[in-house]
Amino acid sequence: MHCTSASLLRSALIPSASRTTILPAAFLIPAFTTHPQTAPFSSTPIAHARKDGNRARGVSALRHTGIGKKQKLSVSVKDLPQPVRDPQRRSKIDVDPDHGLWDFLPTARTAIRTPDELHAHGRGWTVPELRHKDWDDLHRLWWVCIKERNRLATQHYEHERIGGMDGGSGMYGEHEAGARDQEVRKTMKGIRHCLTERWYAWENARVAGMEDGEVDLYADLERGEAAYLPRERGDEPVFLGSEDDARTDPGEGVETLYINLYPNLSPSKDGQTIEVYDPIATSITITIHSISSKMSDINDTLKALGPQTATPTPNTAFVVFVNDDAYVGHMAKHIRNRMQGLAVIAKGPLTEGDGDAFQIRLCAADRKVASACRASLRRRMPL
Amino acid sequence: MAAHAPFKVGMKEIYLPTFKLVFKRTKHLPANYASFIVPLWFSKLDLRDYLYHGYNVRVGPVIRSYVEQGRIRQGQVPEPSRPQYKRWHRPRGTKHMTVELERPFAWPERPTDLTPWNKEETTMASEEQQAYGEKVGPQADQKGVGDDRRVAMREQAKALLEGKEKWKPGLSRGVGMAFGR
Numbered sequence: 001m002h003c004t005s006a007s008l009l010r011s012a013l014i015p016s017a018s019r020t021t022i023l024p025a026a027f028l029i030p031a032f033t034t035h036p037q038t039a040p041f042s043s044t045p046i047a048h049a050r051k052d053g054n055r056a057r058g059v060s061a062l063r064h065t066g067i068g069k070k071q072k073l074s075v076s077v078k079d080l081p082q083p084v085r086d087p088q089r090r091s092k093i094d095v096d097p098d099h100g101l102w103d104f105l106p107t108a109r110t111a112i113r114t115p116d117e118l119h120a121h122g123r124g125w126t127v128p129e130l131r132h133k134d135w136d137d138l139h140r141l142w143w144v145c146i147k148e149r150n151r152l153a154t155q156h157y158e159h160e161r162i163g164g165m166d167g168g169s170g171m172y173g174e175h176e177a178g179a180r181d182q183e184v185r186k187t188m189k190g191i192r193h194c195l196t197e198r199w200y201a202w203e204n205a206r207v208a209g210m211e212d213g214e215v216d217l218y219a220d221l222e223r224g225e226a227a228y229l230p231r232e233r234g235d236e237p238v239f240l241g242s243e244d245d246a247r248t249d250p251g252e253g254v255e256t257l258y259i260n261l262y263p264n265l266s267p268s269k270d271g272q273t274i275e276v277y278d279p280i281a282t283s284i285t286i287t288i289h290s291i292s293s294k295m296s297d298i299n300d301t302l303k304a305l306g307p308q309t310a311t312p313t314p315n316t317a318f319v320v321f322v323n324d325d326a327y328v329g330h331m332a333k334h335i336r337n338r339m340q341g342l343a344v345i346a347k348g349p350l351t352e353g354d355g356d357a358f359q360i361r362l363c364a365a366d367r368k369v370a371s372a373c374r375a376s377l378r379r380r381m382p383l
Numbered sequence: 384m385a386a387h388a389p390f391k392v393g394m395k396e397i398y399l400p401t402f403k404l405v406f407k408r409t410k411h412l413p414a415n416y417a418s419f420i421v422p423l424w425f426s427k428l429d430l431r432d433y434l435y436h437g438y439n440v441r442v443g444p445v446i447r448s449y450v451e452q453g454r455i456r457q458g459q460v461p462e463p464s465r466p467q468y469k470r471w472h473r474p475r476g477t478k479h480m481t482v483e484l485e486r487p488f489a490w491p492e493r494p495t496d497l498t499p500w501n502k503e504e505t506t507m508a509s510e511e512q513q514a515y516g517e518k519v520g521p522q523a524d525q526k527g528v529g530d531d532r533r534v535a536m537r538e539q540a541k542a543l544l545e546g547k548e549k550w551k552p553g554l555s556r557g558v559g560m561a562f563g564r
Contacts, residue, residue: 093414093489100438101417101488104406111408111491114499142399143437153403157420161408162493163502170509171500192399 103147104154112158118176124186130194138191145188152181388435393428404433407479414487423450423478430480443483452476 024032059068067077084090106113130138155177163171209215219225405420412418421430427446434440453474458467460474497503517526528536542548 093487095489096486099486099488100434100440101406101484103438104404105491109491111493116499139398146400147437150404150406154406157405158408163497163506171497171502171505173500188401 104150106151106155112155112162113173113177115173115176118155118173118180121180121183124183125190127190127193130190131197133194135195138195142188142191145184145191148184149181152177152184388432389441390431390435392432408490409481410490412481414489415484416481417484417488418479418481421448421478421480423476425478425480427480430482434482441485443485446480446482448478448480450476450478 055070055072056068059065059071067073102109105111106117108117125141130141133141156174159171159173159177206217209217214229214231216225216227216229219227221227402422402425407418407420409416409418419430427448430446431442434442453476455471455473457469457471459470514529517523518529539548543550
């Protein structure tokens with residue numbers, strides 16, 4: 001217990017007999033008997049309550065308090081219009097036949113579609129079909145798909161409200177709506193695919209145009225500026241081969257072609273000229289200059305040829321007969337180093353004989369000439 | 384469509400949107416009000432613009448919106464074949480917007496005959512499924528007897544007490560063995 005209250009209670013509960021009543025002095029008695037005029041007053045200003053101008057105090061529509069005592073409405077309570085509770089008696093609303101919100105509902109203007117109505121659809125647009133369409137058509141088709149999806153979403157919500165949520169099974173129609181939605185999504189995916197393809201083609205063309213020196217992308221066509229400015233092409237050789245030529249034909253122009261010559265060409269006939277004529281290319285002359293396989297003989301022959309070897313005509317072949325395979329490659333290289341043009345190393349018996357066949361191996365320094373020679377020699381099989 | 388929108392149109396143009404809008408049926412609202420379920424990131428200005436440019440629907444000055452919070456539930460989305468427990472989560476909320484239409488629109492009546500949707504059969508099937516599930520499921524011992532059997536037993540007991548029927552013993556061939564439950 002609090003000390004002050006304890007002390008008070010103690011004094012009240014425990015009657016102290018020791019306390020004696022003290023009577024006032026006799027000269028003070030008139031103070032108690034005669035009562036003077038008193039006027040109680042307070043110097044504190046009294047706070048007057050302001051008039052509450054709010055007539056609607058305590059009135060709440062949410063709390064259903066009703067109208068206040070001092071409230072005056074423009075309409076008296078008895079004149080208030082009563083709502084029509086019965087839905088059957090309510091007035092019909094004329095909906096505009098071309099109201100925009102009809103697009104959210106089925107075409108037949110019912111609340112929801114039946115499963116048969118939902119099932120009546122075709123397949124979505126394929127990408128090859130959409131590729132023919134321009135941007136405006138694709139954009140319109142996209143919005144047709146969007147509106148159909150909105151319609152299907154509205155259908156799904158209303159379906160659930162009507163009774164499609166009976167512990168899972170509900171009413172029919174959800175499966176058909178899902179299949180319909182899937183076809184719409186396929187179309188939208190195709191549209192996006194086409195537009196992406198077009199964008200990449202445009203971007204690649206733009207980058208190629210930027211990188212190409214002959215194209216001016218900033219040309220103003222209306223003013224007559226040309227967008228394509230071809231450069232003068234002089235005597236640049238047109239390389240019609242592909243980049244794979246180096247891969248398939250390695251090495252520097254070593255063309256080997258084995259040709260069987262008829263025995264009318266005998267090795268003993270030195271200086272004999274065979275004409276291998278190619279109707280398109282220039283004629284190729286194969287001149288037999290040496291029949292020996294010795295290096296010294298070959299060198300002598302080459303020296304003897306002299307100026308001819310220095311600048312031979314490109315279609316001249318020097319036939320060197322060897323009888324040893326091992327020398328062939330070495331010979332070819334040697335002759336090639338010494339001469340320009342064709343070096344033909346024929347392999348075969350060095351002795352003359354009937355029915356001998358010779359093989360000519362072509363070592364060409366120039367690939368072009370070699371292929372021309374090969375082509376012409378092939379055409380003329382019986383030489 | 385009118386050439387000029389009755390409100391200030393924004394600068395950002397969206398040509399290929401991917402979202403869906405749901406038009407709700409609101410019987411409690413007057414005919415000049417319409418309510419939609421919109422994407423969660425949608426704003427009132429977006430809805431006004433969408434309805435005008437997509438559907439040529441003009442709306443009044445005030446659009447009201449609220450977000451309905453998802454109910455906490457178990458399981459996964461999409462739902463697997465077996466019921467899953469303890470994966471408690473709150474799915475994403477939905478945003479609803481109510482607009483005031485300039486021209487009123489009333490929904491067509493709901494179909495009374497639900498035969499095209501096979502409602503009768505599906506309801507029957509789901510009820511039977513539920514009854515079967517109660518009979519053999521984990522709560523079978525609590526349910527004990529089905530509702531229809533219970534009602535039948537009550538009628539039988541009533542008839543016996545009133546004296547309309549007389550009790551007879553069951554089949555004499557050891558049926559008592561089966562009465563274990």
